[in-house]
Amino acid sequence: MGSKKVHKGSFESSLKRLEAIVESLEQGKVSLDEAVGLYEEGIQLSRECAEKLRATELKIRKLAKSVDGDLDVTDLDKE
Amino acid sequence: MSVEKQIVSVSDITRQIKMSLEQRFPRVWIQGEISNFKHHTSGHLYFTLKDEGAQISATMWRNRVASLLFTPEDGMKVIARGGITVYPPRGSYQIDVEQLTPVGMGELQIAFDRLKQKLAGEGLFDESRKRPLPMFPERIGIITSETGAALQDMRTVIARRFPCVELILAPVRVQGAGASDEIAQALREMNRHGKVDVIVVGRGGGSLEDLWAFNEEVVARAIFASEIPVVSAVGHEIDFTIADFVADLRAPTPSAAAEMIVPDRLELLELLRNNEYTMRQALAQMITTNRERIRSLVASYAFNRPKDMIREFVQRVDELHRSIGTNIAHRYERAAQGIESLVKRIRGASPRSILRRGYAIVRRGESVVTLAQSLKCDDEATIELQDGKVVTKVQ
Numbered sequence: 001m002g003s004k005k006v007h008k009g010s011f012e013s014s015l016k017r018l019e020a021i022v023e024s025l026e027q028g029k030v031s032l033d034e035a036v037g038l039y040e041e042g043i044q045l046s047r048e049c050a051e052k053l054r055a056t057e058l059k060i061r062k063l064a065k066s067v068d069g070d071l072d073v074t075d076l077d078k079e
Numbered sequence: 080m081s082v083e084k085q086i087v088s089v090s091d092i093t094r095q096i097k098m099s100l101e102q103r104f105p106r107v108w109i110q111g112e113i114s115n116f117k118h119h120t121s122g123h124l125y126f127t128l129k130d131e132g133a134q135i136s137a138t139m140w141r142n143r144v145a146s147l148l149f150t151p152e153d154g155m156k157v158i159a160r161g162g163i164t165v166y167p168p169r170g171s172y173q174i175d176v177e178q179l180t181p182v183g184m185g186e187l188q189i190a191f192d193r194l195k196q197k198l199a200g201e202g203l204f205d206e207s208r209k210r211p212l213p214m215f216p217e218r219i220g221i222i223t224s225e226t227g228a229a230l231q232d233m234r235t236v237i238a239r240r241f242p243c244v245e246l247i248l249a250p251v252r253v254q255g256a257g258a259s260d261e262i263a264q265a266l267r268e269m270n271r272h273g274k275v276d277v278i279v280v281g282r283g284g285g286s287l288e289d290l291w292a293f294n295e296e297v298v299a300r301a302i303f304a305s306e307i308p309v310v311s312a313v314g315h316e317i318d319f320t321i322a323d324f325v326a327d328l329r330a331p332t333p334s335a336a337a338e339m340i341v342p343d344r345l346e347l348l349e350l351l352r353n354n355e356y357t358m359r360q361a362l363a364q365m366i367t368t369n370r371e372r373i374r375s376l377v378a379s380y381a382f383n384r385p386k387d388m389i390r391e392f393v394q395r396v397d398e399l400h401r402s403i404g405t406n407i408a409h410r411y412e413r414a415a416q417g418i419e420s421l422v423k424r425i426r427g428a429s430p431r432s433i434l435r436r437g438y439a440i441v442r443r444g445e446s447v448v449t450l451a452q453s454l455k456c457d458d459e460a461t462i463e464l465q466d467g468k469v470v471t472k473v474q
Contacts, residue, residue, distance in 0.1 A: 011243070012215040015347075022354050025361035032369050039362045046351045046358075053344040053351075058238040060246040063220075063265075063273055 011052055018045045090167065097165035100172055104163035109135065109174060110182060113155045124151065128159060128174070136173035137161075143177060146256035149190040149291070156182040187287060191294055194321055198296070203303045204324040210308045212328060212340055213276040218245045219340060220275035220307070222265045225250035228283045229312065229333035236337035241344050247273045253282035259295035266301035266309070277308050279336045280322065284314030293320035302326055312336035434465045 021042040024030055030038065087095075111128030118124055122141030127134050137159055151157065161176040181187050198204060219237070223229045225248065237244060249265035252258045262280060269278050280302070282290070292298060293313045302309045302325040311326035312333040323329040330336030376382050426432065430440060440463040441448040448454060458473045 011217070012213070015215070018351075018354055022357050022361075025358050025365075028361065028365055028368075032365055035362055035365050039358050042358045043355060046355050050348055050351050052243050053241075053347055055243040058234060058242040058244070058246065060234065060248060062225075063247050063249040063268060 011049060014045050014049050018042055018049065021045070089170075093165065093167045093170060096172075097167065100163050100165055106160065106162055107174070108158055108160050110156070110158045111135070113151050113157055114153050116151055116153045124176075126151065128157070136171060137176050138173055139176040139179060147179060149181060149187060150296075151179060155189075158182060187291075191321070194294065194296055194299070195324065198299055198321065198325065203299060209327045212308050212310070215241075215342065216244055216276035216340060218247055218273070218275040220247045220249065220269040220273045220278040222249045222251055222262060222269060222278060222280040223282055223333070224253045227253065229253075229281055229314075232283075232332070232334040233279065233312075233337040236334050237341050240338070241341035243344075244341060247275050249273070254285065254289045254292055258292035259298050262292055263295075263297040263301035266298075266305055270304075270306050273307075275307060277310060277340050278305060279310045279312050279330075279333070279340065280326075281310075281312030281330070281333050281336060282314055283333065287318070290314060290318070290320055293322040295321070298322055299325045310336050310340060431465075434463065439464050 021038045025035060025038055025042070028035075109128055111130050111134075114127045114129055114134075116124070116126040122144060124137075124139040124144055126137050126139075128137050129135070158180050159174055159176045160178040160180075161174045163172055164175045165172045181190065202208070221230065221233060223233075230248065234246065237246065247269070249269050251261040251265045253262070266278065266280065269275060280293075280298075282293075284290075290313055293311070299321045302311070302322055308327040309325075310328045310330055311320065311322040312330040312335065313320045313322060314332065319329070328339060330339050434440070441454075442461045442463070443454065443458055448460065454460060454473045456473055460471055460473060462469050462471060
């Protein structure tokens with residue numbers, strides 16, 4: 001919990017979870033204790049997603065044949 | 080004068096014909112209809128070009144076949160460019176085709192329509208098999224020329240809209256000989272090794288010939304076989320390619336494809352802000368509601384019962400206290416009255432008051448004498464009267 005790290009592949013699931021949290025909070029059918037917990041989780045998720053969106057550098061790599069003839073992914077500009 | 084017979088061998092004459100024909104027709108353009116079309120396992124093409132009155136054999140070597148924009152078929156009208164050659168072992172002449180083009184653009188169109196009809200019949204274009212694109216792709220496969228504008232356009236758009244993705248490029252030739260095979264191969268490789276969420280295959284705009292690779296059956300089948308959703312992005316907004324029909328989504332241009340496959344981060348950031356606002360509002364509302372509830376509970380009848388009960392008890396105690404007070408006073412009064420009457424009665428019963436009424440108490444020594452016979456002659460007796468005692472002697 002409370003990990004600052006943004007996990008790969010988590011954007012969609014994070015956003016889904018966030019939407020679910022917003023919905024439960026909006027419906028207000030949870031206890032206040034639960035609501036506070038959900039709120040904290042939601043804000044955390046929201047911050048993580050935003051952090052991810054603020055990434056500035058687009059990564060691009062190339063699918064190319066490696067030495068053993070297998071396909072590999074290599075950085076585009078390092079050739 | 081007799082005609083001098085000049086006798087030559089078959090080979091000689093064939094060589095002369097060969098030289099003569101090949102020098103005379105080093106390059107010709109022949110229009111005709113294809114028949115007896117054979118695609119040999121060696122890769123070479125053998126066919127006959129014919130019209131109403133004649134026919135000529137044709138060969139096309141493998142290295143040139145690769146540059147064909149279409150698949151020749153019997154009955155197709157074509158223009159063949161090449162030189163006339165003679166094949167001495169058979170004594171036949173033929174055209175060595177360097178380039179084969181369908182007659183007019185109409186023929187390319189026919190090839191296109193034929194393939195389209197065929198693939199449609201097989202269900203390759205069915206809407207029902209089109210897959211939705213991932214909402215938030217993490218890795219995007221791009222199959223296009225490494226040096227083309229298409230790649231730059233897509234990079235620019237994705238970098239602006241949603242830079243938190245990784246692009247995996249499979250560089251291919253997008254036109255000319257072998258382009259379609261490279262594209263098909265790249266589609267298969269991207270599926271196997273790319274670990275991508277979506278594939279874009281495309282190139283910038285160009286002439287119908289330039290785009291032809293995207294109208295080839297191999298490409299169509301490779302798109303169809305892809306396990307990963309494919310977006311086609313072939314130049315040119317107006318024209319559709321076969322690839323467009325098979326793809327899960329057709330984008331009119333590479334830039335448009337980029338717009339379609341990634342969301343806009345500004346919109347997402349806005350969405351996140353809205354979510355945070357909604358959450359804050361909802362929580363604040365809950366806190367307010369709960370506070371109200373506490374307030375109303377505090378004010379409620381039930382909550383105030385204990386206080387009321389205490390008040391009632393206090394009141395009762397006060398009452399009891401008061402009633403105890405009156406009770407005691409009352410009793411005291413009654414007791415006092417009783418005592419007074421007793422005193423009166425006691426007073427009435429006192430020997431002194433009897434003495435006052437004329438009675439006397441007779442004592443012998445200390446004891447009171449109540450019977451005459453208790454006294455004998457000469458006994459000394461004390462008679463007590465109202466005002467004092469006299470001592471007498473019994474006679």
